[in-house]
Amino acid sequence: MIISKDKIQDLNQKGLAEQAESFGFLKLALDKKGVDAETIVQHLADFQVAIPSWALGAGGTRFGRFSAGGEPSTLEQKIEDIGLIHCLTQTAGAVSLHIPWDIPSDPEAIKQLADSHGIAFDAVNSNTFQNQADQTFSYKYGSLADRQQAVREQAIAHNQEVIRIGKALGSQSLTVWLADGASFPGQNNFRKSLQHTQRALQEIYSELPADWRMFIEYKPYEPYFYSTVIQDWGTSLLLAEGCGEKAFCLVDLGHHLPNTNIEQIVATLMMKGKLGGFHFNDSKYGDDDLTVGSIKPYQLFLIFNELVYGMNNNEANNPPLAWMIDASHNLKDPLEDLIQSLEAIQLAYAQALLVNTPALEEAQIQNDVVLGQELLQDAYRTDVRPLIREARLRRQGALDPIAAYRSFDVRNELVRERGLKTVATGL
Ligand code: PSV
Ligand code: MN
Ligand code: MN
Numbered sequence: 001m002i003i004s005k006d007k008i009q010d011l012n013q014k015g016l017a018e019q020a021e022s023f024g025f026l027k028l029a030l031d032k033k034g035v036d037a038e039t040i041v042q043h044l045a046d047f048q049v050a051i052p053s054w055a056l057g058a059g060g061t062r063f064g065r066f067s068a069g070g071e072p073s074t075l076e077q078k079i080e081d082i083g084l085i086h087c088l089t090q091t092a093g094a095v096s097l098h099i100p101w102d103i104p105s106d107p108e109a110i111k112q113l114a115d116s117h118g119i120a121f122d123a124v125n126s127n128t129f130q131n132q133a134d135q136t137f138s139y140k141y142g143s144l145a146d147r148q149q150a151v152r153e154q155a156i157a158h159n160q161e162v163i164r165i166g167k168a169l170g171s172q173s174l175t176v177w178l179a180d181g182a183s184f185p186g187q188n189n190f191r192k193s194l195q196h197t198q199r200a201l202q203e204i205y206s207e208l209p210a211d212w213r214m215f216i217e218y219k220p221y222e223p224y225f226y227s228t229v230i231q232d233w234g235t236s237l238l239l240a241e242g243c244g245e246k247a248f249c250l251v252d253l254g255h256h257l258p259n260t261n262i263e264q265i266v267a268t269l270m271m272k273g274k275l276g277g278f279h280f281n282d283s284k285y286g287d288d289d290l291t292v293g294s295i296k297p298y299q300l301f302l303i304f305n306e307l308v309y310g311m312n313n314n315e316a317n318n319p320p321l322a323w324m325i326d327a328s329h330n331l332k333d334p335l336e337d338l339i340q341s342l343e344a345i346q347l348a349y350a351q352a353l354l355v356n357t358p359a360l361e362e363a364q365i366q367n368d369v370v371l372g373q374e375l376l377q378d379a380y381r382t383d384v385r386p387l388i389r390e391a392r393l394r395r396q397g398a399l400d401p402i403a404a405y406r407s408f409d410v411r412n413e414l415v416r417e418r419g420l421k422t423v424a425t426g427l
Contacts, residue, residue, distance in 0.1 A: 057424020059328035070414025083117030090397035181224030248276025273316030279326035293344025304352035
């Protein structure tokens with residue numbers, strides 16, 4: 001075993017005194033502000049984010065792909081990789097599968113393996129943006145929105161199959177992201193595409209088990225560059241409402257045009273009780289899928305501020321959200337990248353938990369614009385790393401997961417086990 005709780009505990013020893021000191025110091029400072037550090041630590045320890053099965057290998061671009069070496073080539077190996085991340089961070093307690101990239105041959109055995117690593121099965125993702133070897137009709141011009149009924153039926157049947165696979169694994173949600181769109185004016189009829197999509201989603205929805213939810217993801221462009229059928233949160237909401245109470249919108253951070261106010265979208269959807277899932281990543285230009293928090297950490301904090309507000313106020317009974325990292329690229333070791341993303345998510349969450357909401361509301365009532373900004377930035381500028389380390393420590397995770405990953409020489413161990421020229425299935 002490359003990593004174990006015992007090995008982690010041994011490694012933690014030399015940092016324990018320093019952690020006790022920095023945590024004690026911050027706890028006192030927060031006490032003075034009326035903030036209970038213990039409650040925040042508990043929230044952080046409970047917070048789990050799903051790892052998508054397609055993020056464990058090096059991502060590629062259309063210009064090339066550079067393998068990380070030791071990449072997982074089976075679903076079992078993917079679960080093992082998530083097990084490694086979870087063991088270190090104690091934050092990655094779920095996996096989100098992509099079908100057909102990860103069809104389990106023996107669902108019971110996979111469930112047991114995941115269970116042995118403390119990993120649950122989060123949303124299952126369907127794929128009608130690629131053709132599969134055995135399919136009859138092509139998705140070249142569309143799937144759920146396609147003008148041909150036979151293509152739509154094939155795509156509907158695929159989604160229903162994904163639900164069946166997810167059921168066998170204990171998943172309770174389906175995420176639908178559609179590539180459907182057009183690259184040239186005149187290519188598609190907007191109205192018909194949307195109507196086809198709505199009816200197809202309704203059919204998929206009708207097969208959803210009673211305790212399941214359906215997440216409808218939106219994206220403004222790519223792979224098509226003139227129009228996308230589910231282009232924004234409004235379209236996603238329209239479609240979700242057209243399906244029923246188990247259908248929700250899914251916000252992926254990278255799926256917005258530059259400068260979109262994503263925190264406002266989050267607030268609106270939660271207020272309506274219609275935010276179902278959240279995909280984390282970061283970007284400078286578009287759907288860049290960069291490491292969470294690597295480019296716009298303040299935006300991430302502002303988004304978490306709205307998420308925390310929604311969770312605390314149980315707005316319109318918005319259900320607990322399905323959290324997932326949706327990022328992979330071709331430079332870093334993918335496991336180190338995911339560890340960094342998890343850390344960035346925890347940082348933003350912790351900072352948002354520090355916001356003095358009553359004072360902020362009072363500042364808003366008084367039109368004290370300066371104080372409103374001061375209150376938010378006071379939380380954002382607090383070094384919350386001792387809280388995050390404490391949460392990990394209490395769950396027997398690593399004080400410093402990246403340092404631990406490197407000290408256990410994980411990547412080289414994986415290369416020794418699996419080889420250097422490996423290609424993980426998926427994006
Ligand atoms: C494509 O943009 C995408 O990244 C979507 O965000 C989906 O969630 C993901 O692929 C997997 O289908
Ligand atoms: Mn996504
Ligand atoms: Mn994306």
